[in-house]
Amino acid sequence: MTRTPLLRDTDFRRLFAATALGQLGDRIVFLALPLVAITALRADEFQVGLLTTMTTVGTLLVGLPAGAWVDRMRKRSVMIGTDLARALVLLTLPLAWWADLLTIWWLYTVALVHGVLTVFFDVAYVSYLPHLVGRGNLLEGNSRLSAIRSVTSIGGPGLAGPMVGWIGAPATVLASSVGMALSGVLAFGIREREQIQQSPGRRSQLGREIKEGLRFVLRHSGLRGIMLGDAIFNLSLVMYQAMLLVFLEREIGLGSFGIGLVLSGMGCGALVGALVATKVAGWIGQGPVIWLAPLVTCPPTAVMAVARPGWSVYMAAVGLAGLSLGGVVRVVAQSSFQQTLAPDRLLGRVSATARFVSWGGIPLGGLLGGTLGSVYGAAATLVIGTVGMTLSAVPTFLSPLRAMRTVLRQ
Template identity: 85%
Template sequence: MSTRPRPGVLRDPDFRRLFAATAFGQLGDRVVFLALPLIAITALRADEFQVGLLTTMTTAGSLLVGLPAGAWVDRMRKRSVLVSTDLARALVLLTLPLAWWADLLSIWWLYTVALVHGVLTVFFDVAHVSFLPHLVGRDQLMEGNSKLSAIRSVTSISGPGLAGPLVGWVGAPVTVLVSSVGMALSGVLATGIRTRERKPEPSRQPRLGRDIGEGLKFVLRHAGLRAITLGDATFNLFLVMYQAMLLVFLEREIGLGSFGIGVVLSGMGCGALVGALVAARVSRWVGQGPVIWLAPLVTCPPTALMASARPGWSVCVAVVGIAGLSLGGVVRVVAQSSFQQALAPDRLLGRVSATARFVSWGVIPLGGLSGGALGSAFGAAATLWIGAVGMTLSAVPTFFSPLRTLRTAPKEEAAALAR
């Protein structure tokens, strides 16, 4: 792994290639985020529970393969995983417009595509997080994560802004073509990255259970990593409840069309972009540990404004609240991702990332089901209230942990944990 000092990550040609690949891949991902539920809501006329079940299928991959994905990725070169999963996701998404044109598209086809795409995304995300320390060195993780978060945020603005009018013009199923092309371009660009991490040496007696156990042990032994994982799990559970009913609320209770929904989601992207631009500075000013619990405590309560919104100007005020949620979310994720990457040794990067993801993302399918069930029983607005309260409470585990005052990840502790 390269550790030489560099003047800035964007001056590295390989980081620029990863940056460009991330831009196209995330554009595709943001279009999918809007298009899949709109296919269910507008094209297939799905009810609230079916929309919640779609969210579950989209995120069930973390629960199904979350732990073994880390062990498998640690046995492979990460760049190869990035390329292969991007191209596979592009092909899977391509089946949606083809099924639509053949008049074969059904809610079950949509569920299947969402599930397969989600499983592939688990492998992609684990490899992406694990590859960055090899590419930029551990001393530039905060900058690298901030730059990648910035481009994700730009696509969070442009993706829904592009997808909304496209859905209105050609329909949600055909709009998925943009996602397929974006992910294919991401895979092609990643093939140009010349930096090759050393191929992991195969274990004399490779055992999946033992490899998974190493990642679990590393995360559970560190109080800060345990708190981050538990806080993330709480946040994601209630965030997905909130998101599962947000599009239903906007389309059926506020009366927004696909263009208006795209504008609302672009507002969330604006908040994420601001968060990416200030994340490194805020972490240095407040401290890497405190910012992890302060961000949700400050930025989650205003999301309740959406539940009280009515057609008209109050929607604009509510968008400010969810933009703040995105801002705080990016600041928190940049800080905790950099903390996690700095602590994990090279040989465990994939497993540590996968373990944290398994626990914190494994609850997301439950969040989708709960959101759909609560929406059916009490309505979309009540579910948004519940989501706002739960996301705010996600600050509790990290507040009552050493992260409350910890400014940076101690290198000597990382070395001790790796033994």
Template identity: 75%
Template structure:
């Protein structure tokens, strides 16, 4: 196969810059995933509930600004939103090492940074999802999502591998300097993308509530979008319960040091990378719709290997289970993201993304709190069992929807349902 065919969209200079910016930003994000809770666990000796609450604060932004973020982003150039969010997140992360060096670091400081960083991430993610169809065209969405997922998976491997030794060498708070640098370089690189969007035309009356309602109605009346949104909500709730106690379990029950924990998380990244590489082929063979429920059904139960782990070989088996969980998750997300983007008109992309994020991520803060409370009552291992069971059950909304038999993406975006009109979006599946 010629090299140009293998590169595909990477031959496009602007997509290549977005690809590189994604790599830098995601590298910083994956380091945060390890360093922020370890700053609470190791540097501040936080208990299980405090760690769970920190996890909740990282996602509370979805509840605070989730719905209006979509309407606001639809009024602006998405690329500009992404750049601004990256640069401000970089500055916010700098406050942790500065507070640590000044002897002022506290759990409340971590809560505040996690909350502000999470709010900015909402705006970044909504803009990012909305910008991709403009940059690559709707016909290239599966390839674009697959390549970006592959890069995110590579950083999922490299991030913990870098973060683990750094945490052991300089401490978790100082390691966040690397995250800040990654975010800043991502924003600077995104500035060099030459393809500009036209600024959305202002309507005569821009009513925030009305625009939010239009996006919410579109998603709720669309049977496939609705199923994916609620399936994600269940999955994310139990995933965060699981994740909130995963580092506690690894650090206190298996006796792993930061480097070993980093290797476990890198293994998850390996699974995610394999999933990104296989996503297009698996979706073509199984069907774009069926893979959305079948992939997690086959891989989520393997997350139950972790609470069985004890020091020794069983940790390796548990790591394989986590890698499989990541593999299935990425295969699902690549197909699901492509479906969501293909089904949505350009003018509603921001609101579709914000609405689905608000509902599907809205339970994440609750998952963090429940994870912390469950860890206090049942222990970290008991919470991991509950999380694995809940993630497996999350396949039901998608299995019971039209996605069960839809093998291909829609050829064009479905029309936006009007308030009071019939369910136009549902007819696209008949």
């Protein structure tokens, strides 16, 4: 593929627009679901943590077979189907609210099904990009898609906060449903279709295909370091996030608009990270940036734990913006590293295996966050989460990535 700017490519523009709408819906639901629990159902700290667990446990339930299944199908079709299915699942929540049927268990069920569908969508999405843009354009493609995701991270909470205050958290979920449905419609317009690689006896090979993906990932020391670092980071981040909304709403006294403003600030950091990710990776090196990003940007998030009502909470939000900036820079470098190394036939399985190992602790993070919040309080849990996120730099620092400036296919 030539090195022409990707936004001149019609299919990439359609993927770009679909990403914008889908991520806008996702960012709205990210704020709205916990607020449904906190404000509408008056859930306690443990129930909020359990909701986070239900949202993310899909990785453990279907994480490994998802990669093998996705490798058997056209990724574009998986993306369209899961987008439309997620839209329908989310639609049940406001309908249940209006029918006076909504309970915490309904909320858990929506979160679980939505999370399982998201596993399939994310595996297909990551695996489809190398086919659509070519491996030589992966850094640019990941950076541009991260940029639009970051914009929606700003606009999503900024839009969701006032909507929650105006029409309530359950009704706000309707906007997420619409966004994901439109994302599926736009993805349907992408003309590029990858070939499915068939093999004899394919239906009986699921276990062997899963093992093949596992072997590829676990035998590569750089991928092992990334996955272990991600596992520590994601577990700690979810602990932090599970109590962040509780802390802001109950201890700081922020309403939905103020919470949306804080989360929009995180989106601003993510946008800056997406805009500079390629340059930073070129300047520092694609390997070193993966471990330097959390080491530099995670510690300031502890400031939120000592914030008080007023200006100090917004000063603390600057640390959250820095966390998002570093997170996007790291993810862009990691995604490009993973997509460059994996052969075409293993893209889905490598993506799913990395996600399974890296995200496998996230459900535990939700439970830990809820439990620690119940025992020690939300503020203490924020500090514990900060320590864990900072320590996530250790595995990648101890791997060959410490000095690997560029990635070459093996």
